[in-house]
Amino acid sequence: MSNYSVFLNRTYILNEWPPGRNLYGAFLPDTALAGMPKRVVPIAFQQLKHASGRGVDAIAESFHPLMTDPLRFREIKRSQGHEQC
Amino acid sequence: MRKGALTFIQLDTALPPDKVQSLSSCDSKAEDVGIELERDAPWNTPFQLTRRCLQTGKLILDRFQAHLQYRASMTEKAIARANLNVIEMQFCVSGTNEAALFGGNTQMRGPQDMPMIDLECSFMTADKGVMA
Numbered sequence: 370m371s372n373y374s375v376f377l378n379r380t381y382i383l384n385e386w387p388p389g390r391n392l393y394g395a396f397l398p399d400t401a402l403a404g405m406p407k408r409v410v411p412i413a414f415q416q417l418k419h420a421s422g423r424g425v426d427a428i429a430e431s432f433h434p435l436m437t438d439p440l441r442f443r444e445i446k447r448s449q450g451h452e453q454c
Numbered sequence: 455m456r457k458g459a460l461t462f463i464q465l466d467t468a469l470p471p472d473k474v475q476s477l478s479s480c481d482s483k484a485e486d487v488g489i490e491l492e493r494d495a496p497w498n499t500p501f502q503l504t505r506r507c508l509q510t511g512k513l514i515l516d517r518f519q520a521h522l523q524y525r526a527s528m529t530e531k532a533i534a535r536a537n538l539n540v541i542e543m544q545f546c547v548s549g550t551n552e553a554a555l556f557g558g559n560t561q562m563r564g565p566q567d568m569p570m571i572d573l574e575c576s577f578m579t580a581d582k583g584v585m586a
Contacts, residue, residue: 370518370519370520370546370548370549370550370551370563370581370582371517371518371519371520371546371547371548371549372517372518372519372544372545372546372547373515373516373517373518373544373545373547374514374515374516374517374518374542374543374544374545375513375514375515375516375542375543376513376514376515376516376540376541376542376543376573377513377540377541377542377543378513378539378540379539379540379541379574380539
């Protein structure tokens with residue numbers, strides 16, 4: 370099997386990753402949330418899918434600014450029409 | 455890790471001699487995430503696996519490709535050893551595998567599937583491999 374993966378820090382997801390509706394309907398498993406309300410990760414899957422044909426370097430180019438620039442993350446999220454939970 | 459640092463890791467088991475390819479991939483996976491690999495074939499036969507990772511302080515980006523069948527498992531023991539605090543999101547490009555996640559339901563995964571794995575939970579996956 371060939372796949373691309375993003376490993377995200379659990380604390381980062383819970384505390385910093387903005388909640389939103391997931392474009393692909395894949396929710397974080399309950400076990401990942403330790404009793405907190407369900408959150409979804411809308412951008413990660415979309416970025417993975419778009420970048421998968423261009424290699425891991427392209428994925429990094431897509432993700433790295435999102436990790437370091439929350440403003441840009443929000444702009445992308447708005448432009449893609451994600452709704453708040 | 456230094457803030458803003460980007461670490462690059464590349465693994466290609468085709469580079470070492472055939473007799474240690476399986477062992478080198480096993481060591482790599484175990485060191486990274488505590489996943490234990492098993493094969494039906496002897497360990498000293500060729501096993502081609504490639505990985506390319508980019509790591510920042512908050513995420514790891516990984517391209518993983520196995521060319522032969524193998525099984526991987528994350529046991530309670532491995533979870534304790536790895537002490538991970540991460541969620542994995544996958545995008546499957548080619549090939550299929552059968553996975554049992556979160557102690558129960560077995561699912562077939564294939565191209566275009568996007569499973570999520572909590573690496574603090576035990577799981578097993580039987581990968582059929584893919585030809586490049």
